[in-house]
Amino acid sequence: CHTSGMLTPNGKEYAQKIPREELTHLILKLLQAWKEPLSHFNQHHQELPDDSLSKAKQISNMVHELKTGVEKSMGIISNSLNGMASSEAEGLSIGNEADMMSDSDFIHCFRRDSNKVQSYLKILKCRIMPENSC
Amino acid sequence: GQSYPGKPKIIRCRSLEKETFSCWWKPGSDGGLPTNYTLFYSKDSEEKTYECPDYQTSGPNSCYFDKNHTNPRATYSITVMATNEIGSNSSDPQYVDVTSIVQPNAPVNLSLETKPSVNTMYLWAKWSPPPLDDVNSNSYVYHYELRLKREEKKEWETISVGVRTQYKVIRLQAGMKYVVQVRCMLDVGEWSEWSSERCMQIPNGQSPPEKPTIIKCRSPEKETFTCWWKPGSDGGHPTNYTLLYSKEGEEQVYECPDYRTAGPNSCYFDKKHTSFWTIYNITVRATNEMGSNVSDPHYVDVTYIVQPDPPVNVTLELKKPINRKPYLVLTWSPPPLADVRSGWLTLEYELRLKPEEGEEWETIFVGQQTQYKMFSLNPGKKYIVQIHCKPDHHGSWSEWSSEKYIQIPTDFRVKDMVVWIVVGVLSSLICLIMSWTMVLKGYRMIAFILPPVPGPKIKGIDTHLLETGKSEELLSALGCHGFPPTSDCEELLIEYLEVEDSEDQQLVPSHDNGHPSKNAKMIPKETDSDSGRGSCDSPSLLSEKCRECRTLPSILQTPDVRDVQGSKGGKRTWETQCIASEQKTLLFNNESTKSSTWPAAQLPNNQPPMFAYHSTVDAQKITLNTTNVNIAPVLVGNEEKHQSQYPITETVHNDMEKQREVENLHSKTDQTTVQVKQNRSNDKSTFLNPKLMDYVEVHKVRQDEPAVLLKHKENSGKTEKYTVPGTSKEYTKVSTVVDHNILVLMPDSCIQHASVSQEPAMETPPNLQQGQGEKNMSYCLTAPSECRRETSGSEYMDPSSFMPSFK
Numbered sequence: 001c002h003t004s005g006m007l008t009p010n011g012k013e014y015a016q017k018i019p020r021e022e023l024t025h026l027i028l029k030l031l032q033a034w035k036e037p038l039s040h041f042n043q044h045h046q047e048l049p050d051d052s053l054s055k056a057k058q059i060s061n062m063v064h065e066l067k068t069g070v071e072k073s074m075g076i077i078s079n080s081l082n083g084m085a086s087s088e089a090e091g092l093s094i095g096n097e098a099d100m101m102s103d104s105d106f107i108h109c110f111r112r113d114s115n116k117v118q119s120y121l122k123i124l125k126c127r128i129m130p131e132n133s134c
Numbered sequence: 135g136q137s138y139p140g141k142p143k144i145i146r147c148r149s150l151e152k153e154t155f156s157c158w159w160k161p162g163s164d165g166g167l168p169t170n171y172t173l174f175y176s177k178d179s180e181e182k183t184y185e186c187p188d189y190q191t192s193g194p195n196s197c198y199f200d201k202n203h204t205n206p207r208a209t210y211s212i213t214v215m216a217t218n219e220i221g222s223n224s225s226d227p228q229y230v231d232v233t234s235i236v237q238p239n240a241p242v243n244l245s246l247e248t249k250p251s252v253n254t255m256y257l258w259a260k261w262s263p264p265p266l267d268d269v270n271s272n273s274y275v276y277h278y279e280l281r282l283k284r285e286e287k288k289e290w291e292t293i294s295v296g297v298r299t300q301y302k303v304i305r306l307q308a309g310m311k312y313v314v315q316v317r318c319m320l321d322v323g324e325w326s327e328w329s330s331e332r333c334m335q336i337p338n339g340q341s342p343p344e345k346p347t348i349i350k351c352r353s354p355e356k357e358t359f360t361c362w363w364k365p366g367s368d369g370g371h372p373t374n375y376t377l378l379y380s381k382e383g384e385e386q387v388y389e390c391p392d393y394r395t396a397g398p399n400s401c402y403f404d405k406k407h408t409s410f411w412t413i414y415n416i417t418v419r420a421t422n423e424m425g426s427n428v429s430d431p432h433y434v435d436v437t438y439i440v441q442p443d444p445p446v447n448v449t450l451e452l453k454k455p456i457n458r459k460p461y462l463v464l465t466w467s468p469p470p471l472a473d474v475r476s477g478w479l480t481l482e483y484e485l486r487l488k489p490e491e492g493e494e495w496e497t498i499f500v501g502q503q504t505q506y507k508m509f510s511l512n513p514g515k516k517y518i519v520q521i522h523c524k525p526d527h528h529g530s531w532s533e534w535s536s537e538k539y540i541q542i543p544t545d546f547r548v549k550d551m552v553v554w555i556v557v558g559v560l561s562s563l564i565c566l567i568m569s570w571t572m573v574l575k576g577y578r579m580i581a582f583i584l585p586p587v588p589g590p591k592i593k594g595i596d597t598h599l600l601e602t603g604k605s606e607e608l609l610s611a612l613g614c615h616g617f618p619p620t621s622d623c624e625e626l627l628i629e630y631l632e633v634e635d636s637e638d639q640q641l642v643p644s645h646d647n648g649h650p651s652k653n654a655k656m657i658p659k660e661t662d663s664d665s666g667r668g669s670c671d672s673p674s675l676l677s678e679k680c681r682e683c684r685t686l687p688s689i690l691q692t693p694d695v696r697d698v699q700g701s702k703g704g705k706r707t708w709e710t711q712c713i714a715s716e717q718k719t720l721l722f723n724n725e726s727t728k729s730s731t732w733p734a735a736q737l738p739n740n741q742p743p744m745f746a747y748h749s750t751v752d753a754q755k756i757t758l759n760t761t762n763v764n765i766a767p768v769l770v771g772n773e774e775k776h777q778s779q780y781p782i783t784e785t786v787h788n789d790m791e792k793q794r795e796v797e798n799l800h801s802k803t804d805q806t807t808v809q810v811k812q813n814r815s816n817d818k819s820t821f822l823n824p825k826l827m828d829y830v831e832v833h834k835v836r837q838d839e840p841a842v843l844l845k846h847k848e849n850s851g852k853t854e855k856y857t858v859p860g861t862s863k864e865y866t867k868v869s870t871v872v873d874h875n876i877l878v879l880m881p882d883s884c885i886q887h888a889s890v891s892q893e894p895a896m897e898t899p900p901n902l903q904q905g906q907g908e909k910n911m912s913y914c915l916t917a918p919s920e921c922r923r924e925t926s927g928s929e930y931m932d933p934s935s936f937m938p939s940f941k
Binding site: 004010011012013016115118119122123125126127130133134 | 357383409411412437474477478480528
């Protein structure tokens with residue numbers, strides 16, 4: 001996976017130890033890393049049946065929205081310039097790699113990364129607001 | 135004798151290794167003398183002949199050529215000479231090419247071993263090349279061949295081995311004994327002999343273990359995980375299992391950190407050894423004495439193999455809010471190991487419930503809440519409920535929690551109870567009231583509800599018709615089709631008259647009984663008398679008579695007989711009339727019956743047909759006395775239908791007789807309204823002198839209700855009851871028939887004098903005659919009077935006299 005290079009906590013304890021901002025950064029980095037490849041995927045796979053195509057577009061949109069939402073809720077805006085620049089650069093380079101992947105690998109990597117993002121977000125949520133079903 | 139030796143023969147030359155060779159010869163006969171043998175050879179085509187260098191080494195009668203004397207490329211010509219005292223003899227020359235006679239000895243030291251291989255056992259055969267004296271023998275290169283077979287079999291399997299002195303035989307069946315041999319050959323020459331046999335038993339069931347398989351890997355809380363495998367067969371030896379894994383992106387292979395915690399044939403990875411979002415490559419190796427075997431690799435990413443434990447602390451609470459139905463709240467806790475609080479693992483729940491006796495579960499998805507409200511359960515029933523959970527992302531459902539029983543309390547609401555109680559009380563009250571009312575005013579009510587059954591009426595006469603006063607209808611109802619009496623009637627009449635008398639007498643006693651039916655018996659006669667049908671009688675009467683007492687068959691008979699002769703129609707009408715009445719089935723169905731029932735004929739005491747009067751009178755009296763009030767005399771409403779031909783209705787009977795008559799009149803209709811009005815002729819023209827006649831009012835005659843003949847004097851009202859006019863007067867004669875439906879009776883002057891005033895018997899005939907003129911009238915002719923009985927009908931109108939006029 002093109003995001004394998006990223007250092008991400010691969011266990012609960014590690015994830016809990018990381019400070020919040022760092023975790024948020026990580027989430028955003030991950031989301032950013034997938035922006036390019038997803039749109040690329042959509043462009044190059046017009047031959048898929050319509051419902052798959054729409055699903056893929058839907059997912060791209062979701063990723064984008066998620067990213068925006070996280071940014072807003074975390075008040076990252078202030079830091080975003082720095083963070084985003086680097087992450088964008090990173091994302092671009094990573095995105096190039098993503099072109100090389102086969103479709104099944106692409107999907108497999110995306111599935112994993114989205115699961116990562118989901119887990120990190122949940123940890124964040126329960127850290128920030130523990131009363132909601134935590 | 136002694137002679138020179140026989141010719142020796144060279145039997146064989148052989149080389150073991152191509153560098154030496156030997157020849158053997160066979161001596162011929164020795165001639166009886168000691169013989170010397172010498173071998174001479176020459177090489178190729180050389181002239182020079184040599185003698186054998188060595189006679190010893192190869193044994194007797196052999197010659198051994200050692201290396202120095204052996205030239206593998208040369209061809210030897212060898213002869214053997216046998217010499218004795220007398221002479222000598224030479225064998226044929228033998229040409230020997232050394233290379234062609236090479237044949238090594240068989241290999242030696244054949245040994246066999248069984249060794250386990252990867253999956254099976256193999257046989258390991260080892261041997262040594264044939265020994266040679268020469269030290270250099272090791273330099274010879276032999277080719278070997280091996281052959282083996284199963285001990286019990288015959289066929290050998292030959293395997294070319296090569297130059298090595300060992301060989302591994304595979305594909306051997308366990309438990310079998312094998313036999314092995316080897317032989318060798320040099321590059322030239324022939325194969326050696328087979329070595330001696332060696333046998334080997336392949337051991338049974340001993341093999342390396344079978345490949346194990348990895349069943350599943352699970353993580354209960356997304357922090358650790360466990361893998362389980364299933365061993366194959368162990369190959370007869372104790373087998374060890376080792377689990378090896380490597381992680382994605384790493385080369386290093388690790389062994390399972392913990393074989394015990396999770397039980398046998400499992401490997402437990404604790405937190406330290408568990409990494410997420412990485413793929414593990416896991417294999418299991420089984421090892422035993424015979425070998426080892428490795429399972430297929432199993433790839434697993436821990437994130438996706440989470441299967442939690444079932445939820446715990448399932449509790450129920452019954453809540454009873456005001457103004458609402460009570461409901462049940464089910465609550466539970468997530469499994470203890472799952473860390474839901476940190477958000478690392480999020481669980482979704484699902485519950486299922488079914489009634490205790492039910493078969494199918496109803497599954498309800500609850501989501502991430504840990505409680506559920508149940509509203510729609512049936513009170514009084516017992517339910518079973520279970521819950522399970524699953525991670526909200528990839529993962530699998532846990533096992534169901536243990537069964538929890540719910541018993542819905544059956545509480546009746548107070549309101550409901552009150553309603554039921556009130557209903558119960560009210561209904562019981564109502565019942566009480568009703569029963570009380572019934573008891574007290576039973577009769578009335580019953581009478582109101584079920585009106586009493588009216589008494590018997592004269593059958594055959596339609597009272598309604600009588601009332602309505604439509605003579606035609608009445609008469610037609612009576613069934614008098616052929617009103618004008620036929621000649622048959624005449625005879626009938628006559629006989630009828632006779633019969634009646636006797637009948638009367640008979641009737642009387644029977645009548646005494648007051649039985650309407652008996653009246654009926656009498657009736658025939660009497661009907662004869664009053665209704666025009668007289669003898670014809672009312673069918674009903676006849677029928678009754680017939681039916682009830684067959685003792686009087688004769689009356690009918692005669693008329694019947696006559697009828698037969700006469701017009702059947704008449705009878706038929708009679709019949710129909712009768713039929714019209716209730717006693718349909720009676721007499722008239724059967725002529726014979728009719729006849730049989732007709733009493734007239736049989737009456738021994740038959741008085742002349744006057745009977746009617748007499749009898750009727752008597753009968754009447756008696757009937758009057760005895761009859762039921764309900765019985766009303768039927769007067770003769772004559773109707774056309776009266777085909778009773780000559781109704782000799784004279785007397786007015788209150789009894790059934792009259793009924794019968796009326797019935798006769800009726801014929802078909804049940805009711806006739808016969809009205810004979812005294813001194814009245816409504817629309818009915820009467821040519822009778824009212825004074826002369828006593829009119830009897832006949833009130834409605836209904837079915838089973840006798841028409842009430844009332845003397846006007848006595849009773850002018852319509853009653854169903856019988857008012858007895860008859861006591862004062864007896865109407866025994868029909869004076870006339872008026873208006874088609876009125877029969878005017880003349881009181882019998884003979885009998886009663888008081889009332890009867892001017893009834894001119896004389897007049898009657900004319901009247902009758904006149905009446906005859908009216909078609910619709912039916913006549914009853916001449917009721918006999920008692921007085922005149924003896925006279926046999928002197929007073930009677932002879933129907934025959936005017937009968938024809940009718941025709």
